Amino acid sequence: MAEKEEFKGAVGTNYFETDPLVRGLVCGALPDDRRETVMEELSAFGAACGGELASLITTAHRDENKPKIDGNRVVYCAEQVQARRKAMDLGLLPPVPLVERMTKAYLLNQNGEGGITCPLAMTDGLVALLESHGSADQKKRYLPLLRDSSVDTPLTAGQFVTEKQGGSNVSENETRAVQQADGSWRLTGLKWFCSNPGDLWVTTAKPEGSEIVGLFLVPRLKPDGSPNTHKLLDLKNLSGTYGKATAEIEYEGTYAESIGRPSHGLAILLGSVLKTSRIHVAAASLGFGRRALVEATTWGRERIVLKRPIHDIPHVRSKLDAMKDRQEGATMAVFRMFFAVEAKDPSADVLIPLLKIGVSRDASRQVRDARLLFAGNAVDRDFSILPRLSEDALIQEIWEGTHPILAGQALKALRRQRSRDAFLAILPDAIADLLSDRLGDFSDDESVSVCIHAYESLKTSLLRSRESIPG
Ligand SMILES: Cc1cc2nc3c(=O)[nH]c(=O)nc-3n(C[C@H](O)[C@H](O)[C@H](O)COP(=O)(O)OP(=O)(O)OC[C@H]3O[C@@H](n4cnc5c(N)ncnc54)[C@H](O)[C@@H]3O)c2cc1C
Incomplete structure (x- = not known):
């Protein structure tokens, strides 16, 4: 080369x-x-x-x-x-x-x-x-x-929840909403991470006099066609996902419409908007992991050291094998989740938060392992996609909820009988017993490691049927 x-x-x-x-x-x-x-x-x-x-x-x-x-x-x-x-x-x-x-x-x-x-x-x-x-x-x-793909910025939607004081605990939002005589609302406050500000977004705010978080639609143009009164502040100088813009947005009496019952804002946010985004995080992370594997495998064949391709070196071979196994397990788990969501199977309630943690974590590991095989060339942005993939992979671990937040939600779903039974039916007996015996016992500290353990067991269990899949 x-x-x-x-x-x-x-x-x-x-x-x-x-x-x-x-x-x-x-x-x-x-x-x-x-x-x-x-x-x-x-x-x-x-x-x-x-x-x-x-x-x-x-x-x-x-x-x-x-x-x-x-x-x-x-x-x-x-x-x-x-x-x-x-x-x-x-x-x-x-x-x-x-x-x-x-x-x-x-x-x-x-x-x-x-x-x-x-x-x-x-x-x-x-x-x-x-x-x-x-x-x-x-x-x-x-x-x-x-x-409409012909608008100036196709895929034009946003979801602006996070505020300066924190994104994990949405109930601490400070943005306020005041209802008008015509039924519409006016928002005042600052949203701290606003990715892809386009023609329409969903946002959170507390109706005046209430501590309950409501959900609102905000269009860039008001119904009469005039510009809405939000102010786009600086774009953030992101390390990762910088093909799209992320800004801060100030609401200054900004026109908004409520969506769903205001008292159900958080439940609707979780059950509809964030649920969809978290399925996408799993798809995205799986894609990153796959690309890292393909780059590493190709590099292993093409990079010649001491007159032989590096994939002939035993430690490189075993690293590539481990990456392949990790990717295949993650693939089986993610598609199991897709099938469960499509079939409205209650195991999806556990699988979605669990895979948000597990697969995003796996993607970071895949990219890191690939970069170590690329060695010096791994840090050259013009040489391969790996530096960009590495930054993007970290972001998948953060946005739409960090690991402890998602672990809390996975364990909460596991405490619901239908979701638990459907999920435990996929797992090997040993881990299923551990989870069902100790549910409710786990401290916050333990919950992420319990979820990672459950995710690893899920992959092992699903990989047993790998051979039956054609191709
Ligand atoms: C590139 C990028 C784009 C983004 N785009 C958007 C967007 O378009 N819209 C949007 O709304 N948000 C967006 N976000 C924000 C993202 O969703 C938040 O960063 C994320 O939810 C975490 O919030 P935070 O950064 O404020 O961290 P914090 O909530 O301040 O958390 C800090 C640390 O404390 C831990 N922690 C917090 N609360 C708890 C708890 N209850 N239990 C255990 N641990 C806890 C967290 O795990 C974390 O490690 C974006 C983030 C990034 C990186």
Whole structure:
């Protein structure tokens, strides 16, 4: 390898066709009458990810192409907009069935977050929220906007909850909402992490005189077409996921509409918006882990040391084998979760928070292991995707809830009989007994390690059926 430009890794390949385990899992789950069509669609999507989208995303992440604020709007480079539009036009939102669109999200994330998949997660979440809790009028006005790939910034939705004093404990939000005579609301306060500020977002605020957190829709333009009164403050100088913008936003009597019953704000946020985002975190992290594995495997074949490829060195071989095992276990677990969500199986209540912890943690480990094999070249941003993937992987561990917060939610779900029974049925007896005997016993300190233990056991258990999957 004389020239650094020579290392291409996965770029130029079809991410779906080169992934027999995922092909086998998806193929086995599709109904007979749709199998051929969907497999062809996913193949076309995998080709786009390794081809045009990989190239657009790489260009969009050059320093000079980062998003900027112009007036009160974010402006993206042409390649970023084109990448979003191209991906969106290949079918990323409902009514595309969940397993198909999450498979696409997984493939897309093999190019890193890319400035696309955070906006995708939030747009998917807002579509779910509108469909489940929006009024007929809100659905009519806002669903077409979210599904429109021709707007200036496709995948245009946001979800702005976190405030300066902290994101984990939403009940501490200080933003206030005051209802108007016409039923609309005006918001005052500061949101601290606002990713992808676009045409519409969902936000949290406490109605005047109440300590209960309510949910509100905020459009960039008010119903009469005039600009809303929020102020976009500085863009954050992010290390990671910098293809999309993250800003602070100040509400100054900002127009808003309530969605769902105000007293149920937190429950709706968790059950609809954050649930969707956390499924996306698992898809994203699985994609990062897969890309790290492909880069490491390719590097192992191509990097020559002492006249032989490094994958012939025993410790490199065993590192690559461990990465492959970790990835296969995570893949089995994530697709099990997708299938459970689609089937409305109660095990999903446990699997979603558990995998948010486990798979995002695995992705960071996969990328780190790959970087150690790349050694010096691992830290050159122009050599491979790994530095960007590494930063993006850490963010998946943080946003949409840190590990202790998610562990608390996984254990809470495990205390509900239906969810517990459905989840424990997947696990080997030993860990199932430990969990069912000691539920309620775990301190906060223990809860993350208990969840990681349960996740590792889940992977081991699911891997037993690996051989039965075609491909
Ligand atoms: C790139 C990026 C983009 C983001 N975009 C958005 C966005 O668009 N919208 C949005 O709303 N948010 C966004 N966030 C914010 C993100 O969701 C929060 O960072 C996250 O929820 C954690 O909140 P915090 O950073 O305020 O940490 P804190 O809540 O201050 O937590 C600090 C530490 O304390 C621990 N901790 C806190 N509470 C508890 C508890 N009860 N039990 C145990 N441990 C606890 C946490 O695990 C963490 O380690 C974004 C974050 C990043 C990094």
